[in-house]
Amino acid sequence: MLQTARTPGLNLHTYSEVEEVTGFVGNFKVRIRKKARYVNNECNGCGACWEVCPAYGYNEFNEGLDPRKAIYASFAQAVPMLAQIDMTKCIKCGLCEKACEVDAIDFDQEDEILDIEVGSIAVATGWDEYEPETGYLGYNVYPNVITQLKLERILAPNGPTIGHLKRPSDGKTPKSVLFIQCVGSRDLTRQTYCSAGVCCMISVKNTKLIKQHAPDIDVTVAYMDIRAAGKDYEEYFTASRKEGIKYIRTNVSRLQEDPETHNLKVVLQNTVGTTGLKEFEYDLVVLSSAMVPAKGIEKLASILKLEKSHDGFFKEYHARLNPIDTKIPGIVLAGVSQGPKAISDSITQGRAAASSLARLMMKDKYRILLIRATVDNEKCAKCGLCQLNCPYDAIKVESDGAEVNEILCRGCGACLANCPSEAITLRYYREPQYETQIDAILEEI
Amino acid sequence: MAGTIRAQYPATIRPIRINCTGRVTPSLMMRAIGKGADGVIVAG
Numbered sequence: 158m159l160q161t162a163r164t165p166g167l168n169l170h171t172y173s174e175v176e177e178v179t180g181f182v183g184n185f186k187v188r189i190r191k192k193a194r195y196v197n198n199e200c201n202g203c204g205a206c207w208e209v210c211p212a213y214g215y216n217e218f219n220e221g222l223d224p225r226k227a228i229y230a231s232f233a234q235a236v237p238m239l240a241q242i243d244m245t246k247c248i249k250c251g252l253c254e255k256a257c258e259v260d261a262i263d264f265d266q267e268d269e270i271l272d273i274e275v276g277s278i279a280v281a282t283g284w285d286e287y288e289p290e291t292g293y294l295g296y297n298v299y300p301n302v303i304t305q306l307k308l309e310r311i312l313a314p315n316g317p318t319i320g321h322l323k324r325p326s327d328g329k330t331p332k333s334v335l336f337i338q339c340v341g342s343r344d345l346t347r348q349t350y351c352s353a354g355v356c357c358m359i360s361v362k363n364t365k366l367i368k369q370h371a372p373d374i375d376v377t378v379a380y381m382d383i384r385a386a387g388k389d390y391e392e393y394f395t396a397s398r399k400e401g402i403k404y405i406r407t408n409v410s411r412l413q414e415d416p417e418t419h420n421l422k423v424v425l426q427n428t429v430g431t432t433g434l435k436e437f438e439y440d441l442v443v444l445s446s447a448m449v450p451a452k453g454i455e456k457l458a459s460i461l462k463l464e465k466s467h468d469g470f471f472k473e474y475h476a477r478l479n480p481i482d483t484k485i486p487g488i489v490l491a492g493v494s495q496g497p498k499a500i501s502d503s504i505t506q507g508r509a510a511a512s513s514l515a516r517l518m519m520k521d522k523y524r525i526l527l528i529r530a531t532v533d534n535e536k537c538a539k540c541g542l543c544q545l546n547c548p549y550d551a552i553k554v555e556s557d558g559a560e561v562n563e564i565l566c567r568g569c570g571a572c573l574a575n576c577p578s579e580a581i582t583l584r585y586y587r588e589p590q591y592e593t594q595i596d597a598i599l600e601e602i
Numbered sequence: 603m604a605g606t607i608r609a610q611y612p613a614t615i616r617p618i619r620i621n622c623t624g625r626v627t628p629s630l631m632m633r634a635i636g637k638g639a640d641g642v643i644v645a646g
Contacts, residue, residue, distance in 0.1 A: 528621065568621060568622070569621070569622040569624040569625065570620075570621065570622055570624050570625025570626075571622075571624035571625075573625060573627070574624055574625060574626060574627045583621075583625060585621075586620065586621050586625055588627075588630070591618065591620075591630055592630070592633060594618050595618070595630065595633055595634050595637060595639075596637060598616045598618070599634065599637040599638045599639055602637065602638030602639070
């Protein structure tokens with residue numbers, strides 16, 4: 158990330174949001190809102206401010222496992238390493254301002270609006286972890302039912318427990334852990350898709366990490382299928398089973414908490430064997446939750462006028478033959494914005510996206526098909542119905558008639574169908590062509 | 603489309619290829635009815 162930030166000619170806008178995008182390939186106009194950090198660029202990330210701050214807030218990076226101050230850096234490796242103030246938690250005591258030795262605190266800072274022009278756009282909005290609804294498999298009700306991201310922070314050496322495996326209810330190390338796969342994935346009532354086998358491999362990895370902490374912890378994975386399709390994944394999975402991690406092919410029939418111990422009693426079935434339904438007790442349950450599109454994607458989709466697939470991720474030009482471009486020339490999809498995938502595939506997709514844009518921007522010209530609307534300004538009454546109906550903002554009423562932007566126009570003919578003056582023609586699909594066809598087909602009647 | 607799914611439909615249904623259903627105007631549909639068609643299906 159540091160290298161990216163240091164690349165000459167690259168403008169990095171963090172803590173910012175895209176508010177508006179107009180234009181077309183080669184000529185996009187983008188409005189960016191740089192949200193106020195209340196800290197200016199003098200900040201060097203020393204942390205003197207958050208040391209003295211008396212107010213606390215929800216630590217997003219650590220999944221709420223520990224608090225952070227009202228003035229804080231997103232995480233220890235943030236690029237750029239600048240503090241930011243969460244104004245919903247700040248009590249404006251001014252202690253940070255006094256502690257800061259480079260005068261970086263600025264309570265009067267305001268959001269900044271930037272208007273820039275770009276030739277092309279790559280959408281790399283990534284994903285969020287599906288949050289099961291309260292009560293589903295005990296989530297958000299039983300303290301010892303957590304999702305994978307929470308487990309990752311617990312196991313991380315720079316996390317809130319410094320890497321010690323502690324369970325939420327009492328901070329004790331669990332003696333038994335159950336991983337439940339496909340939570341929210343492959344689910345007819347939630348997300349129907351499979352999250353590309355990412356959660357399968359995350360569990361294989363995390364079970365291994367847990368065993369490294371304490372080899373005598375009983376680790377079980379309740380799965381539907383283990384999707385280990387990737388380089389070295391199958392071998393990694395085999396090694397995991399050899400280490401003594403139990404994989405049981407089952408869904409969870411019932412999950413209840415013992416209110417005194419906060420242990421979880423889970424009913425499982427061994428579908429590969431004949432043991433039937435049986436109840437097991439676990440100290441900790443980890444839900445392998447689905448990959449869902451990043452929050453805020455709805456807003457971006459309408460700003461870019463980008464379609465979404467039925468799974469909620471952005472729609473690619475063609476699912477098999479071109480999962481990189483979109484139907485809008487000049488906009489490409491990088492990484493998980495197009496759909497769930499693991500690290501190596503995300504990198505492949507990202508590089509493909511960059512390459513697609515490079516190919517596009519290298520030339521001075523942009524080639525289009527001729528299937529476009531044309532307007533006979535003699536007939537045009539400037540009523541504006543075409544402009545109202547165009548789904549691509551390609552036709553606008555000007556002083557001497559309607560004008561078509563031949564790059565934005567996709568030749569759908571909606572303007573033509575709506576024009577009361579019949580002033581619009583669509584090349585290759587003209588009215589007389591259809592009239593002749595209709596006449597010929599119905600000739601014998 | 604029907605060919606690729608090996609579906610059959612009566613020979614009295616005649617397809618006309620269009621680029622987008624947005625292109626279909628009421629005047630075209632009325633022309634077909636006027637020339638003797640019993641109905642018009644706009645599909646896509």
